[in-house]
Amino acid sequence: MLTGIIKDGVHRLDLRVYYEDTDFSGVVYHANYLKYCERARSDFIRLLNINQNQLFGAEDGFAFAIRRMTCEFIKPARFDDVLTVESVPGEMTGVRFFMQQRVVRGADVLFTAEAMAVLIDGQGRPKRIPSALVEAFLSVKS
Amino acid sequence: MLTGIIKDGVHRLDLRVYYEDTDFSGVVYHANYLKYCERARSDFIRLLNINQNQLFGAEDGFAFAIRRMTCEFIKPARFDDVLTVESVPGEMTGVRFFMQQRVVRGADVLFTAEAMAVLIDGQGRPKRIPSALVEAFLSVKS
Amino acid sequence: MLTGIIKDGVHRLDLRVYYEDTDFSGVVYHANYLKYCERARSDFIRLLNINQNQLFGAEDGFAFAIRRMTCEFIKPARFDDVLTVESVPGEMTGVRFFMQQRVVRGADVLFTAEAMAVLIDGQGRPKRIPSALVEAFLSVKS
Amino acid sequence: MLTGIIKDGVHRLDLRVYYEDTDFSGVVYHANYLKYCERARSDFIRLLNINQNQLFGAEDGFAFAIRRMTCEFIKPARFDDVLTVESVPGEMTGVRFFMQQRVVRGADVLFTAEAMAVLIDGQGRPKRIPSALVEAFLSVKS
Numbered sequence: 001m002l003t004g005i006i007k008d009g010v011h012r013l014d015l016r017v018y019y020e021d022t023d024f025s026g027v028v029y030h031a032n033y034l035k036y037c038e039r040a041r042s043d044f045i046r047l048l049n050i051n052q053n054q055l056f057g058a059e060d061g062f063a064f065a066i067r068r069m070t071c072e073f074i075k076p077a078r079f080d081d082v083l084t085v086e087s088v089p090g091e092m093t094g095v096r097f098f099m100q101q102r103v104v105r106g107a108d109v110l111f112t113a114e115a116m117a118v119l120i121d122g123q124g125r126p127k128r129i130p131s132a133l134v135e136a137f138l139s140v141k142s
Numbered sequence: 143m144l145t146g147i148i149k150d151g152v153h154r155l156d157l158r159v160y161y162e163d164t165d166f167s168g169v170v171y172h173a174n175y176l177k178y179c180e181r182a183r184s185d186f187i188r189l190l191n192i193n194q195n196q197l198f199g200a201e202d203g204f205a206f207a208i209r210r211m212t213c214e215f216i217k218p219a220r221f222d223d224v225l226t227v228e229s230v231p232g233e234m235t236g237v238r239f240f241m242q243q244r245v246v247r248g249a250d251v252l253f254t255a256e257a258m259a260v261l262i263d264g265q266g267r268p269k270r271i272p273s274a275l276v277e278a279f280l281s282v283k284s
Numbered sequence: 285m286l287t288g289i290i291k292d293g294v295h296r297l298d299l300r301v302y303y304e305d306t307d308f309s310g311v312v313y314h315a316n317y318l319k320y321c322e323r324a325r326s327d328f329i330r331l332l333n334i335n336q337n338q339l340f341g342a343e344d345g346f347a348f349a350i351r352r353m354t355c356e357f358i359k360p361a362r363f364d365d366v367l368t369v370e371s372v373p374g375e376m377t378g379v380r381f382f383m384q385q386r387v388v389r390g391a392d393v394l395f396t397a398e399a400m401a402v403l404i405d406g407q408g409r410p411k412r413i414p415s416a417l418v419e420a421f422l423s424v425k426s
Numbered sequence: 427m428l429t430g431i432i433k434d435g436v437h438r439l440d441l442r443v444y445y446e447d448t449d450f451s452g453v454v455y456h457a458n459y460l461k462y463c464e465r466a467r468s469d470f471i472r473l474l475n476i477n478q479n480q481l482f483g484a485e486d487g488f489a490f491a492i493r494r495m496t497c498e499f500i501k502p503a504r505f506d507d508v509l510t511v512e513s514v515p516g517e518m519t520g521v522r523f524f525m526q527q528r529v530v531r532g533a534d535v536l537f538t539a540e541a542m543a544v545l546i547d548g549q550g551r552p553k554r555i556p557s558a559l560v561e562a563f564l565s566v567k568s
Contacts, residue, residue: 002156014144015144016144019180019307019313020177020180020307020315022307023306023308024307024362025491026308030460031460038160038161042160042222043158046222067500068499069496073491073493082144161449161451162449162455162457165446165448165449166445166448166450166453166504167450173316173446174315180314205309209356210357211314211354212353212354212355215350218408220450286508302465304461319446322444323442323444327442330506
């Protein structure tokens with residue numbers, strides 16, 4: 001499914017490695033794992049936000065911006081591989097929001113990351129995470 | 143489905159527009175339509191090549207390389223859009239292979255291209271398209 | 285120089301091929317030549333537009349959008365290569381603007397393209413090219 | 427200069443932000459800072475490796491592979507900005523090699539990272555960093 005699935009507290013998104021993802025060393029270019037994780041976060045939020053309009057009401061100008069990302073590149077992925085991005089929401093404190101992510105190929109863990117994002121408004125200013133959104137993420141974990 | 147489907151002579155691949163695909167003008171960056179088309183060609187060939195090993199036998203070192211591409215950028219796509227890449231195989235003459243491709247969003251045609259590729263061997267030399275591959279593509283059209 | 289130079293009617297921009305530009309086939313990924321051409325167009329216009337504010341006055345919301353691009357991929361480029369993008373402005377007719385571009389490595393021509401762009405306003409509507417801009421481009425050619 | 431300069435123990439590479447680097451939020455897409463840092467590392471090593479053949483002799487099949495990267499995204503960059511990637515070599519221990527990198531725009535620090543790389547051979551196996559390379563990096567710091 002295009003936007004992945006949420007099950008047992010984990011969002012899972014399958015994706016294919018294409019030519020564009022690799023470099024001449026023969027494997028996936030390292031920065032592209034961050035793209036894969038971003039696709040997964042976008043899809044995760046999309047799946048939660050069936051009621052996004054209710055959550056945010058008139059204050060619709062919001063976005064998550066990554067502030068810190070700690071990345072471990074463990075094993076290489078190659079052209080034609082089908083990978084899965086697994087995302088687990090972590091702590092949420094005021095304006096900060098943590099997410100554990102990893103990219104796996106079957107049983108092999110290729111990449112792990114901890115992302116710390118903040119919610120920002122249309123002018124780029126940090127914005128308190130609405131309690132309804134906190135609850136949506138918490139509901140995934142329970 | 144991750145690799146698209148072939149039906150009525152057309153290969154169709156659905157894909158999602160993510161942050162990485164857009165630029166600050168608010169729409170999909172023009173060169174990314176070529177990436178979308180390449181994903182579709184890769185998937186199309188993958189679907190045909192269930193018997194790739196039979197098709198190519200020991201001569202496994204082959205790849206399609208794009209030699210010419212004529213692109214029309216008709217309407218913009220935006221973040222979160224679900225697009226479909228439609229690919230129709232065209233003429234095959236010796237070493238040349240033509241494909242008509244377009245990117246649509248529902249009934250809207252956003253992008254069209256005619257791609258001309260050649261088959262090359264591991265050393266980058268043009269290589270005659272094996273008759274079994276010609277037949278595989280022709281079987282799609284009939 | 286970061287933005288290239290204009291000489292004898294040609295804008296020339298040097299650039300380096302990095303890991304990110306290549307794919308696992310060992311050469312520059314085809315869609316990246318369109319990125320190189322776009323960098324050159326941006327720099328070309330930047331060099332012309334020392335007086336951009338004068339040219340456009342209050343009507344500042346404008347951008348060039350590519351409508352058609354015909355691309356020939358002639359020879360491959362590789363990691364570490366230094367390439368030059370050469371851009372020559374072509375015909376301008378009302379809202380349309382043509383540019384011939386090619387990517388060379390020394391005496392080798394690797395890629396050629398003819399790009400057709402339109403000027404659009406902030407709402408994406410085609411906009412007549414101001415005579416001052418037409419003259420700026422014509423001055424390059426003479 | 428295309429490959430940057432080394433001065434006072436710091437490699438500095440200037441680069442321009444193009445359309446391709448931004449996303450629809452109006453600023454540089456976060457993963458692209460990792461591309462900028464990789465360009466700088468490639469150029470840094472190129473500048474050191476005027477004697478690369480002497481350094482590595484017959485064992486020429488080597489590459490640096492990123493194993494860990496800790497990234498802080500501090501302020502956004504925008505289209506047309508000229509950025510500078512600053513790279514400072516850190517500790518080298520056996521097969522590991524650390525580098526501090528940051529992306530600045532004038533006096534503003536936009537991005538910082540600590541990268542940990544390993545030297546790998548043509549088969550992807552970690553490889554002891556040759557003493558001549560250690561010395562080349564140390565000579566930059568002194």
